[in-house]
Amino acid sequence: MSRPSTLDPLFRSLQSIKGVGPQLAALLTRYFGAPEGQEAIALDILMHMPSGVVDRSRQVGIAEAYLGQVVTLLLHIDRHQPPPRGKPQVPHRVFAHDETGEMQLVFFRAQGGWVEKALPVGEQRYVSGKIDFFNGEKQITHPDYVVEVDKFATLPLVEPVYPLTQGLSSKALTKLTRQIIETLPELPEWIPPATLSHFNWPTFGNAMRSVHTPTNPAEAELWAPARMRLAYDEYLAGQLTLQIVRSTMVAARGIARTFTGEITSRVLSTLPFALTAGQEQAIAEIRDDLASSDRMSRLLQGDVGAGKTVVALMAMAAMAESGAQSAMMAPTELLASQHFKTLKPLCDAAGLGCVLLTGKMPAAERRPILAGLASGEITIAVGTHALFQSGVEFKDLGLTVVDEQHRFGVHQRLALSDKGRHTDLLVMTATPIPRTLVLTHFGDMEVSVLREKPKGRQPIDTAVLSIGDYPRVIQRLKTRIEEGAQAFWVCPLVEESEHLDVVSAEDRFAELRKVFGDQVALIHGRMSAAAKQETMQRFSTNEVKLLVATTVIEVGVDVPNASIMIIEHAERFGLAQLHQLRGRVGRGAQRSACLLLYKDPLSETAKARLETIKGTEDGFEIAERDLELRGQGDVLGTRQSGMPGYRLAVPDVHRHLLDYAHDDAKAAFAANPSLTGPDGEALQTLLYLFRKDLAIPLLRAG
CATH class of the missing domain: 2.40.50.140 (Nucleic acid-binding proteins)
Structure with a gap:
């Protein structure tokens, strides 16, 4: 079905509305972040919620x-x-x-x-x-x-x-909102009668009128029935989309795999350590998925250093027993080569062919690899998205493992190329994601969680100090480096900024050179990949003792000998980021330390963040706290990566509605998977209203 014509008044361009000239229309298009090449529409104004009255x-x-x-x-x-x-x-x-x-x-x-x-x-x-x-x-x-x-x-x-932007007056916006409210069409009801009567909510139209033209202040509160209803609608649209995506992903029938146990037991015997209970459970869950005839779509969550790579290896080994190949995809070449370094010796010992394939490889190196993948001689390929480019043919690809999921949203899951689309899918993330967000962003996947750290990992001592103690910090650092330790020193910016009173990595590097000379190196995001790689190499081989860095080192850098992490201007980092950065140390045998340097005055939120990090190393606890302190769009670091940032729902107030929306979406979709008939059309209307209509073409296939 195409968009119902009842919605036309909401999808007209703002320029067609009296009093909106090209200038205001362009300003609003920028402000509402309309998709590339599209203008802002009446619906954008409607969805722009007041921040108070x-x-x-x-x-x-x-x-x-x-x-x-x-x-x-x-x-x-x-x-x-x-x-x-x-x-x-x-x-x-x-x-x-x-x-x-x-x-x-x-x-x-x-x-x-x-x-x-x-x-x-x-x-x-x-x-x-x-x-x-x-x-x-x-x-x-x-x-x-x-x-x-x-x-x-x-x-x-x-x-x-209303929240405003430069050049947009509150009078102009209010006037525009009132004009649009007057043209609001009557829409069919998509909320199940039981939920509607349980909460005693108004219709969508009345809820919008209450929020934008309240007759008393209470009507516009976040916890008033009108706003609750709209938050639920937004959640319902998101959950329904995930149900549709999931059915598309799983409907591509999987293959029921059978295992001999031969290769997996060889891998186990070559591991230098025993698996944790969490790892064993995750492996068992994955094996069940692979053995079933449905296609696997599983998210493996594990804190920094919880041993996700080994779980993935066991899945790939099981796949090899059933005669199929696996591909492991990482977001950057640095991470891909790091995974390869971890996996290669284990694969060699177990007799599994494992190769690294990246976009920058010379043709002569690629040729034998491509031949081995096509003949099935190579069982495991590790690489970047180059694995899925044309010209790479697998004999029988059975499993795709994707690392660092949160850069890889629902659209990317759907867009995995044909090579990867019918394979079983395992996605790994080192960002502990609170349950609410798992429902929101990965409601289409099953979830396995690794909570405990592998044996032998040392706890990290975390201290919080004012930058005023700089001389003391330097003295202590000098002693530790003379004893053979290596350290990271992280700064929020690459170079000095006129607007922020913050020490940049370049300035700090210059300061530290006066003390440590050639033992210090600098690494940041603007350097070429080769230069970064070379600097990291010098640090891992212990040629450089102190690495000054911006947050480029956040994901997946593994230097077991580094045991000190100093984070300057810690008050400027989010909790998840601080946690990820701290996880870069504590990977070797010696006790590690993390030092959070802050600059006064500290805001209440910043104080709470630093206290949380000091108090716990449990990434899941930290993620829940982060959600409370910051709101959901930032926890995944994805305000801009196609994640559903909410416009009507405010997670702190409306979080409990997500469970209702999840159950209702599941039930509605199970009862009517092609969304036909009056109920189905009402739900399709909801998807159009919340711009989730990308999911609608997938329905027909069902």
Whole structure:
């Protein structure tokens, strides 16, 4: 079905609305981040939620209007006192009264006589604004509204306040919103009757009207029925999309695999350590998936250093027993080569052919690899997305393992090329994701979690210090490096910024060179891949003792001898980031330390972040806390990577609704997988409203 025509008023371009010129339309298109090449539409305005309300409903006499209150008064205008000639900085004052007292209205730089026109002497006007005092007299400076008595109805007594951007006035946005609210079509109800009556929610249209044109302040609260309903709608659209995606992924029938146990037991015997209980359980879950005839779609979550790579290796070994190949895809060449370094010796010992394939490889090296993949002689290929380019043919690819999932959203899962689309899929992430977010972003996948760290991992001592202690830190660092330790020193920026009072990596590098000379090296994101690789190499071979870095070292850098992590301006980093950075040490046999240096003054949130990191090493606990402190879009570091950032739902307040939406979406989809009939069409309308219609073409296939 194409988009229902009832929705047309919401999908028209803003330029077609009276009073919106090309300039305002372009500004709004930028502000709402419309998809490439598209303009902002009426729906964008509707989905732009107020951040609060101004309550002007307090209508009192002057005598009862108190300092700092927003009031609406009916005033009698007595006289004007314009500024003396040539003194434009003196305000224009208007004297007024009612039965209870007197007051002044104050206007700065009021040229052109408009104040006299708006407030004619001898007449009455409704005036709304905030009361302040000047020389003991009550006054309102620049009232928000001045209206004639018979036009009182046009004065909004409860006025929503919207987040704005440079060049967009609150008046213009409010006016536009009201125009669009008036054209809101009647829509079919998509919420199941049981949920609707349980919560006693209004219809979608009435909910939108309550939020954008409230009659009392309570109607617009985040926990009011109207906003609750809209948050649930947004969750429901997301959950339904994931159900559809999941059915598409799983409907591609998998192959029921059988295992001999021969290769997996060889791999186990070559491992230098025993598996943790968590690893064993994850391996068992994956084997069950592979043995079933449905296609596997599983997320493997494990904290930094929880041993995900070994679990993936066991899955790939099981796949090899059933006669099929596996591909392991990492986001960067650095990470791909690191996985390869870990896997290669284990594969060699177990007699598994394992190769590394990246985009930068010379043709002569590629040729034998491509031949081996095509003949099936090579069982495991590790690489970047180059694995899925044309020209790479597998004899029988059975399993795709994708590392560092959160850069790899639902769209990417759907877009895995034909080579990878019908294979079983295992996705690994080192970002512990709180349950709410797992439902939101990976509701289409099963989840395995590795909680404990492998044996022999040392706890990391974490301390929090002010940058004022710099001399002491340097002394201590000197001693430790002389004893043979290696250290990371992380800064938030590459180079000095005019706007932020923050020490950059380049400045810090220059400072540290004065003390440590050639033992220090610098690495940051603007360097070429080769230069980064070379610097990392010098650090891993212990040629360089101290590595000054920006956050490029966050994911997957493995230098077991590095046992000290110093994070400067720790207050500028998110919790997940601090946790990931700290996880770069504590990988070898010696005790490791992490030092968080902050600069005063600290905000409450920053203080809470540093306390959390100091108090626990459990990534899942940290992720839950991070969600409380920051809101969901940042936890995955994906405000911009096609993740559903919410516009109507505020996770802190509405999180409990996600479970309802998840269950309702599951039930609705199970009952009506092709979304036909009136109920199905109502749900399709919902998907269009929340721009999830990418999922609709997948339905027909079902």
